[in-house]
Amino acid sequence: MKRNRARSAIVTGASSGIGAALARQLAGQGVRVGLTARRLDRLEGLAESIRAAGGEAAVAPADAADRRATAGAIARLERELGPIDLLIANAGLGRSSPAVGFSAEVVEEVVRVNLIGAAAAIEGVLPGMLARGHGQIVGISSLAGFRGLPGSSAYCASKAGLSTLLEGLRPDLRRRGVLVTVVHPGFVRTPMTEASRHVQPWMMDADRAAAIILKGIARGRRRVDFPAPTLALMRLVRFLPGSVYDRLAPRVLST
Numbered sequence: 001m002k003r004n005r006a007r008s009a010i011v012t013g014a015s016s017g018i019g020a021a022l023a024r025q026l027a028g029q030g031v032r033v034g035l036t037a038r039r040l041d042r043l044e045g046l047a048e049s050i051r052a053a054g055g056e057a058a059v060a061p062a063d064a065a066d067r068r069a070t071a072g073a074i075a076r077l078e079r080e081l082g083p084i085d086l087l088i089a090n091a092g093l094g095r096s097s098p099a100v101g102f103s104a105e106v107v108e109e110v111v112r113v114n115l116i117g118a119a120a121a122i123e124g125v126l127p128g129m130l131a132r133g134h135g136q137i138v139g140i141s142s143l144a145g146f147r148g149l150p151g152s153s154a155y156c157a158s159k160a161g162l163s164t165l166l167e168g169l170r171p172d173l174r175r176r177g178v179l180v181t182v183v184h185p186g187f188v189r190t191p192m193t194e195a196s197r198h199v200q201p202w203m204m205d206a207d208r209a210a211a212i213i214l215k216g217i218a219r220g221r222r223r224v225d226f227p228a229p230t231l232a233l234m235r236l237v238r239f240l241p242g243s244v245y246d247r248l249a250p251r252v253l254s255t
């Protein structure tokens with residue numbers, strides 16, 4: 001794989017799953033990694049294993065739902081690691097949000113972490129990247145953001161929001177030397193998907209997903225959408241007329 005050009009990166013949601021795999025692989029490529037999430041013990045364990053393998057890592061715990069805490073963690077990591085040239089906003093929360101018993105509180109919780117949390121991390125690194133005229137911002141969205149899926153409307157809305165937010169930032173930032181990459185994975189085997197009882201086709205492991213994501217990042221891609229079969233399915237689903245979708249979705253796409 002092409003070597004990542006970043007020297008220092010921050011990965012949010014690094015205590016588990018895709019984020020931990022991304023941090024480990026980046027460190028293996030010689031990138032200094034800043035790790036953040038809520039579970040400090042998990043972050044410290046990962047940082048220790050990175051250091052034991054000869055890499056460099058710093059940790060700063062924060063709740064992504066708390067903008068001020070996120071800003072503080074990003075600032076601390078940047079002080080410890082030096083200028084950050086890659087942010088991977090990966091922290092995410094999956095919650096079911098059924099139509100019957102609909103709860104605005106659940107929507108708020110999911111949007112706070114998945115969308116506002118990513119925005120807070122971006123706000124933390126962006127001034128430095130713009131001042132240097134160099135950097136890359138990556139958001140881990142989801143193919144679930146392509147359409148509102150029954151039972152997961154809050155999660156889908158948060159991911160559609162994240163993709164749209166990053167797309168809106170991309171043209172202005174690109175002209176100023178900061179690349180924006182939106183990642184839309186399908187199913188990846190992590191604690192998030194292990195918690196689900198539903199059929200999850202074309203599942204891949206977190207290390208494979210992280211390798212695909214890092215390859216796209218190194219190439220400066222605008223989008224990294226994978227795996228191909230889930231992408232094809234979700235593209236089809238996205239363009240189904242509403243009348244067909246309403247009949248099909250509760251039987252086939254309900255989560």
Ligand SMILES: NC(=O)c1ccc[n+]([C@@H]2O[C@H](COP(=O)([O-])OP(=O)(O)OC[C@H]3O[C@@H](n4cnc5c(N)ncnc54)[C@H](OP(=O)(O)O)[C@@H]3O)[C@@H](O)[C@H]2O)c1
Binds near residue numbers: 018140142
């Ligand atoms: N697995 C999939 O199939 C899949 C598919 C598409 C997209 N994604 C996205 O990929 C990203 C990583 O998910 P994953 O599958 O690796 O799940 P995971 O293993 O559950 O990891 C989620 C990460 O997000 C962090 N996080 C959650 N809530 C947080 C909060 N309030 N504040 C700070 N950090 C928080 C968790 O850390 P703490 O609990 O320690 O805070 C953890 O490190 C998510 O954005 C997810 O939506 C996953």
